[in-house]
Amino acid sequence: MSNLPSELYRIGYALTSKKEQTFILPSLLSHAPQKGIVLTKVDPNKPLIQQVPFDCIIHKLYGSDWKQNLQDFTSQNPSIPIIDSPDYIEVLQNRISMLETVSKLKITNSGVPKQIAITEVTDMENLKLTFPLIAKPLDADGSETSHKLHLIFDNEGLKNLTAPFVLQEFVNHGGVVFKVYVAGKYFRCVKRKSLPDISEEKLVNLKGSLPFSQVSNLTAAGGGGGEGCDFEKTEMPPESLVEELVKGLREELRLNLFNFDVIRDGRNKDNYLVIDINYFPGYAKMPDFESVITDFLLDVVRKEQISGED
């Protein structure tokens, strides 16, 4: 006797080959059909209307041709959900608009580090920010350069940065970053190693700048955290705060598939700061990856409440 679902839903996915390799995993491809979810690759260079039928489309591709392709599809198939709207995703492609969404929420015990955008390197007089700083490229467009960050210890370190970028105050946080993965109404919070704290004594001896990238992809075994970081013993943030942030951000961003990075403010341990939000992150690193993604897609095709709909 087979227990296969009676109805099958066809989900079209349009992803870069890198994303496809990390997301369309054998474990997902074996779990999803058992619940009636069939994932099919779409060719983004051909009209979507020629590749039907779909019950939903998920994507992480940018550019005007792709946006037009989605728009043409929606005008002929207005009831088929596109996860997510390119216009809403765009807010996450700029590190200023990205974190403005958090500030708008006004949730107690949460916020963002002080930051400013530098569009011309001549703008750097009277910064009103306290060293150390982190310089991050303004565009968070998924390119390799968009993840190339610099720790800046003094005025000298501000030289030779390529504008436009964001200068953000570095906040000591005990060497641990929390990543909250969201898929519609589902979410999971995990710990990752982060940059170590920089004490005032250490700062005296640090000069100029230090480049780094993708620290939080370091595994527990490989670096990060630093002395005095007891990774295993670090407590998770309060569940109620995580829940409030997820609810607020889903509404504000009108997105379903994203994650955000949170640190615990070393100056005020009740306070948590959101430092980054990513569209369609590396879900395979999330606990229960296969079932969370499948259950989310089932909600979408069954027209349960999703973000971004009126």
Ligand SMILES: Nc1ncnc2c1ncn2[C@@H]1O[C@H](COP(=O)(O)OP(=O)(O)OP(=O)(O)O)[C@@H](O)[C@H]1O
């Ligand atoms: N303001 C800050 N204070 C302290 N540490 C920070 C701050 N901003 C970033 N970090 C550290 O640097 C890491 C990378 O920063 P961020 O997440 O902004 O970069 P990203 O390239 O967008 O990362 P991702 O790979 O998650 O997209 C964070 O995970 C955290 O460890």
Ligand SMILES: O=P(O)(O)O[C@H]1[C@H](OP(=O)(O)O)[C@@H](OP(=O)(O)O)[C@@H](O)[C@@H](O)[C@@H]1OP(=O)(O)O
């Ligand atoms: O590479 P992974 O699959 O792990 O996912 C990473 C993802 O890369 P990909 O979308 O190119 O695959 C990144 O996206 P871009 O900013 O580069 O677009 C960004 O979202 C990271 O935060 C993700 O790591 P996580 O936050 O989950 O640790």
Ligand SMILES: [Mg+2]
């Ligand atoms: Mg990050």
Ligand SMILES: [Mg+2]
């Ligand atoms: Mg990011």
